[in-house]
Amino acid sequence: MITRTEFQEIIKLDGQVRGSALNTDAAYVESQEGRAALHRVETTFQTMGYPLQYTKINSMGWYPVCLRVLSLRLIQDVLMLDEAGLRTMGDAAPKFSFLVRVGVNLPLLPAAFTKKIPGYWRRHYRVGELWASEMNGQERSLRLQLRNFRLHPVLCRYFEGYFGRLLQFGFADQQVECRETKCVYEGDACHEYELSWQ
Amino acid sequence: MTDTELELYALERYINEMWQSLPVPVAYISPQGVILDVSSSLQNVLHYRREELIGGTLVGLLGDGEKAGRIQDLAFDKDRASSYECVIRSKSGQGIPVSVSMLARRNEQGGVTGYFIALVDITDRVTPAGRRDSISEAEYRATLNSIGDGIHVVDRDLRFVMVNEALRSRIQGFGIDIDPLGKPLRDIFGFLPAGVDNEYASVFKKGELLVTEEKVTIAGREFISEVRKIPIFEGGTVKQVVTVIHDITEQKRNEQIKTVLYQISAEVNTARDLQHSFEIIRRRLSTIIDTRNFAIALRNRSEPEVSFAYYADEKEGYDPPTSGRTLTSYVIEHNHSLLVTENDARRMIRSGQIDMDEEPAGVWLGVPLRAKDGVIGALVVKSYDDPAAYSRRDLEVLEFVSEQVAAAIERKRVDEEMQQTIERLKKTSTGIIYTIAKILELRDPYTAGHQQRVARLACAIAREMGMSEEEVDGIFMAALIHDIGKIYVPAEILNRPAKLSETEMDLVKTHPGIGYDIVKGIDFSQPVDRIVVQHHERIDGSGYPSGIEGDAIILPARILAVADVVEAMASHRPYRPAFSLDDTLSEINRCRDSLYDSSVVDACMKVFRVDNFKFE
Numbered sequence: 001m002i003t004r005t006e007f008q009e010i011i012k013l014d015g016q017v018r019g020s021a022l023n024t025d026a027a028y029v030e031s032q033e034g035r036a037a038l039h040r041v042e043t044t045f046q047t048m049g050y051p052l053q054y055t056k057i058n059s060m061g062w063y064p065v066c067l068r069v070l071s072l073r074l075i076q077d078v079l080m081l082d083e084a085g086l087r088t089m090g091d092a093a094p095k096f097s098f099l100v101r102v103g104v105n106l107p108l109l110p111a112a113f114t115k116k117i118p119g120y121w122r123r124h125y126r127v128g129e130l131w132a133s134e135m136n137g138q139e140r141s142l143r144l145q146l147r148n149f150r151l152h153p154v155l156c157r158y159f160e161g162y163f164g165r166l167l168q169f170g171f172a173d174q175q176v177e178c179r180e181t182k183c184v185y186e187g188d189a190c191h192e193y194e195l196s197w198q
Numbered sequence: 199m200t201d202t203e204l205e206l207y208a209l210e211r212y213i214n215e216m217w218q219s220l221p222v223p224v225a226y227i228s229p230q231g232v233i234l235d236v237s238s239s240l241q242n243v244l245h246y247r248r249e250e251l252i253g254g255t256l257v258g259l260l261g262d263g264e265k266a267g268r269i270q271d272l273a274f275d276k277d278r279a280s281s282y283e284c285v286i287r288s289k290s291g292q293g294i295p296v297s298v299s300m301l302a303r304r305n306e307q308g309g310v311t312g313y314f315i316a317l318v319d320i321t322d323r324v325t326p327a328g329r330r331d332s333i334s335e336a337e338y339r340a341t342l343n344s345i346g347d348g349i350h351v352v353d354r355d356l357r358f359v360m361v362n363e364a365l366r367s368r369i370q371g372f373g374i375d376i377d378p379l380g381k382p383l384r385d386i387f388g389f390l391p392a393g394v395d396n397e398y399a400s401v402f403k404k405g406e407l408l409v410t411e412e413k414v415t416i417a418g419r420e421f422i423s424e425v426r427k428i429p430i431f432e433g434g435t436v437k438q439v440v441t442v443i444h445d446i447t448e449q450k451r452n453e454q455i456k457t458v459l460y461q462i463s464a465e466v467n468t469a470r471d472l473q474h475s476f477e478i479i480r481r482r483l484s485t486i487i488d489t490r491n492f493a494i495a496l497r498n499r500s501e502p503e504v505s506f507a508y509y510a511d512e513k514e515g516y517d518p519p520t521s522g523r524t525l526t527s528y529v530i531e532h533n534h535s536l537l538v539t540e541n542d543a544r545r546m547i548r549s550g551q552i553d554m555d556e557e558p559a560g561v562w563l564g565v566p567l568r569a570k571d572g573v574i575g576a577l578v579v580k581s582y583d584d585p586a587a588y589s590r591r592d593l594e595v596l597e598f599v600s601e602q603v604a605a606a607i608e609r610k611r612v613d614e615e616m617q618q619t620i621e622r623l624k625k626t627s628t629g630i631i632y633t634i635a636k637i638l639e640l641r642d643p644y645t646a647g648h649q650q651r652v653a654r655l656a657c658a659i660a661r662e663m664g665m666s667e668e669e670v671d672g673i674f675m676a677a678l679i680h681d682i683g684k685i686y687v688p689a690e691i692l693n694r695p696a697k698l699s700e701t702e703m704d705l706v707k708t709h710p711g712i713g714y715d716i717v718k719g720i721d722f723s724q725p726v727d728r729i730v731v732q733h734h735e736r737i738d739g740s741g742y743p744s745g746i747e748g749d750a751i752i753l754p755a756r757i758l759a760v761a762d763v764v765e766a767m768a769s770h771r772p773y774r775p776a777f778s779l780d781d782t783l784s785e786i787n788r789c790r791d792s793l794y795d796s797s798v799v800d801a802c803m804k805v806f807r808v809d810n811f812k813f814e
Contacts, residue, residue: 001463031249033453040460059210077463080456095252165253169232173255 002073007048010073013151015065015127019057020097025071026054027096028089032079041074065127069152076154083157090161094169109170110135110142110197117144120166127151133192140198142167143181146191150184156191163193174198223317226303229310231256240317245289256315260284260298286317290426290442291345295320348443351430356383356398359438372416389414401427402436411446422450451486458482459598466602475606476508479599487595488587489579491559493518494567494603495526496575503527504575507607512582523553529564529576537563537593539585560585565596567604577603631678638685648765651813653677655802656761658811660754662801672724673754679726680733680758683713710734711743725752733758736793756795760786760802763794768813779806 029038038054045052052067072089075081081089114132121130128149135142144163157180164178174197182192217224223240227233236251244251244259251259285293296317303312339360342349348365350358358378361369369378369386378386383398391412401408408427413420424444429436462482469475476494483489493509495518503521511518518526525543528551529536538546543558559580567575577600581587635649656677660670684692687709691702698706714731731743732755739747741759751759767782777785783803790796805811 001467028249031247033456044464078460080459092249095249168253169228169234171230171232173257 001077002044002048002070004048006073007050007070010069010152011050011066013064013066013069015125015151016062017065017068017126018059018124019061019063020059021068021093021124022054022057022063022071023059024093024096025068025075026057028092029075029079031092031096037078040078041071044074044077045070062126065125065151069154072154072158073152086154086157087161090158090163091165093158093162094165110137110167110195113167113170114142117166125149139196141194141196144193144195145182146193147189149191153183153185156180156183156185159191159193163195167195167197171197223319225251225256225259225315225317227256227313227315229312233259234312243288243294243317243319244286250289260286290347290444291341292428292442293341347445349440350378350443351438351440352383352398353438354402354436356395357381358383358386365443389416397427398439401429401439405429405431405436420447421445422447455486455595458486459595462599462602466606469606472507472606472610476603479603480508480510483595483599487579487592488581488584491580491582493526493578494575495530495578496567496607497530497573504530507575519555522555523551525552525554525562525564526576526578528552529566529578530573533566533568533573535563535565535593535597537561537588537590561587563588563593563596565593565600567600567607569604569608574604574607628675631675634682635678638679638682648769649678649681651769652680652758652761652765655765655805655811655813656758658805658809659757659761659798659801662805662809663753663757663797665753669724669754672722672726673729673757675722675724676726676729676733676754677758677761679717680713680730680762681709682716682730683709683711685716686712707734707742725754728752729754729758731755733762735759737795738792740793751795753795753798756798757801760794760798764802765813783807 026038029041042051042053050070052071057063072086075089076086079085079089114135118129118131121128129147131145131147133143133145146159160178160180164176167178168176176195176197178193178195180191181194182188182190184191217235218238220237220239222237223243224237225233225240226235233251233254233256236248241248241251284298285295287293297320299316299318301314302310303314305311339362342360343363345362346364348368349360349362350365351360353359358381361378366378374386376386384390384395391414394412397408397410400406406429410425410427412423412425414423415421422445424446426442426444428440428442430438430440432438462479465478465482466475469478480489480492483492489510491511493511494507495504495509496507497503498505504526505520506518509518525536525538525546528546538558539561540558543552543554543562546552547554547558559582561584562578562580564576564578566573567577577596579588579592579596639647639649653674656673657670660673665673684706687706691698691705710731710733714727717730718727720726729752732746732751735741735744735746735751735755736759737748737751737756739745763786764782767777767785768779770776783806786794786799786802790799
């Protein structure tokens with residue numbers, strides 16, 4: 001369970017996130033456990049002195065990135081998500097995202113994906129930089145590096161699901177795997193995700 | 199937000215609303231055949247949730263890769279809406295004949311960026327009255343029998359026309375060993391709620407699909423099902439009703455467990471004490487587990503071996519054993535959970551693993567309470583009358599709850615230790631302050647006990663004025679040492695039995711500032727240093743050492759000033775006798791608003807006149 005201290009620490013995070021990210025969180029919770037569960041998340045926000053109502057979030061607006069981290073942390077508590085659960089939530093997120101479905105002309109095959117991913121990231125976050133550091137067509141894999149992004153470990157597993165699903169949209173019949181191979185919380189300089197497909 | 203962002207937001211809402219209000223089932227798919235968006239009507243037809251469909255494939259939806267490919271080719275080649283007929287499968291496996299229309303979406307360069315597909319239900323067209331369908335009776339039955347959900351068909355008399363294998367085996371599992379075919383629904387499913395007959399009547403009359411959630415109790419167990427009653431038309435009227443029974447008991451129970459565990463986590467964190475935490479846990483758990491007999495045992499470092507922090511038992515006067523090799527001590531000692539029936543317990547007794555003086559319960563479930571230093575106890579539930587009351591899953595639930603219990607106990611222990619440390623420190627610091635006051639009074643015997651008496655009076659005034667106990671504590675500390683600065687004033691001046699010269703008085707007047715310098719480095723929770731330095735300041739600015747006035751003097755210092763003067767006047771001094779209480783109170787009342795805060799003076803009056811305060 002999130003503590004008041006952890007909550008206060010997260011509030012200090014700098015950066016901004018697009019409202020659509022928060023809306024995908026809300027859509028996921030509602031689809032899994034209904035409006036009551038989402039209300040529990042909002043109530044915890046309220047209890048901690050930082051009220052947030054998802055219905056008032058404008059998906060195209062920019063919001064403090066701390067809200068995104070708090071949103072994920074509280075959802076993790078309410079839905080009792082373990083690491084696999086966070087990955088599943090990340091996997092579902094692009095399915096709820098208007099920007100993903102319509103705005104950026106996804107799905108993309110890997111080559112185009114590597115080119116578009118930095119801009120895609122900038123449309124969603126005003127903190128950190130995402131880019132494809134390596135693309136290996138023969139090995140059927142690519143690496144994404146997420147730099148200057150030290151917000152909270154809850155995002156590590158979430159992004160495994162999220163990045164995997166983004167690329168999965170490009171394949172109808174091949175399974176995409178995504179795993180974090182470097183992590184700032186393990187002492188690495190940046191996060192790195194390896195995406196592979198058969 | 200920029201105008202562009204606002205426009206995008208409006209566009210998003212418009213598109214989303216459009217998708218959700220489309221009456222025709224529509225999907226948008228990628229060139230690779232991945233489903234990117236679906237309308238609400240498609241979700242309703244197929245009974246899938248949105249996120250279950252998005253990310254899936256057209257092949258998965260149509261169940262035929264060749265057809266899916268051909269449909270895409272048609273749309274791609276002709277670049278206009280094209281259609282194709284096929285059967286798609288709903289979540290329950292029901293085949294729905296549809297006409298698929300597809301339109302390619304292209305970018306400015308002409309490249310295909312996706313396809314819109316619209317599905318039109320053509321059941322009525324392909325299964326006209328009198329020609330049931332093109333598949334054989336055998337295929338029809340084989341399809342129904344391959345589905346895991348229970349399915350049956352009833353006629354207008356509510357007699358069974360068909361029952362699939364899944365439902366047949368479930369009926370036999372309920373102990374009903376007769377062939378349901380031709381029998382009335384009620385003969386087989388007598389446990390169904392009364393309203394079910396009306397529901398069938400409604401489906402036969404209106405010809406509309408009816409989806410309900412049904413809760414039934416069979417052989418003492420509760421089952422929850424999502425039940426779909428689907429009308430089958432013949433000659434324009436409903437001839438039969440197909441019922442699909444999807445067992446959601448597990449799903450509902452999982453949801454309930456999650457909710458309860460979340461409630462326990464959230465509430466235990468904010469519980470006011472351990473007993474309250476345990477009551478919350480027992481109450482919440484009782485909605486998913488039998489907690490009529492519930493105990494939280496803690497391991498002791500000495501005899502008795504365990505103590506019970508909380509227990510509830512159906513047996514009146516039951517006193518749980520605190521020593522010996524019991525099931526509870528077994529769980530604690532071996533650090534693993536135990537789910538044992540009465541027979542299991544007897545086997546353990548025979549093999550010498552445990553000793554028990556009492557009759558074993560029908561079923562007993564215990565899990566260890568694990569803290570960072572090892573096992574600190576056990577959480578136990580048991581049932582005397584239902585040997586099947588607990589399962590392995592209950593054990594897992596209890597193991598999760600045991601973490602909450604252990605954490606709450608650990609928190610409580612840390613809190614208690616912290617509280618003891620704080621109390622110890624408080625006593626130590628108060629003791630030091632008393633000692634300092636005593637040292638000072640040894641040098642100035644005429645004011646012996648002055649500071650303690652002032653402290654008592656100041657506290658009484660502060661309480662009369664409604665100040666918090668924390669503030670009263672601060673005033674008490676400050677009053678006990680308010681004259682500490684006099685330690686720098688020569689003893690012969692303090693003890694001289696005559697009026698002091700102006701120069702000597704100037705020396706005495708330095709004591710509040712010196713007192714401030716002495717105590718300012720000590721970390722009090724209250725502003726003791728400011729109270730000490732301001733206790734000779736007066737409302738009209740005539741005091742010392744700074745000559746500040748009014749609200750610039752903090753309230754505790756204004757209280758201490760009055761208490762100090764009253765005590766001093768009421769006591770004998772080397773150069774004068776003591777004033778009477780009446781004269782003393784008249785004097786401070788005369789100087790209200792000029793020297794002293796009038797609200798403090800009023801409180802002081804009340805302390806003496808109403809509360810009958812006396813200097814001991």
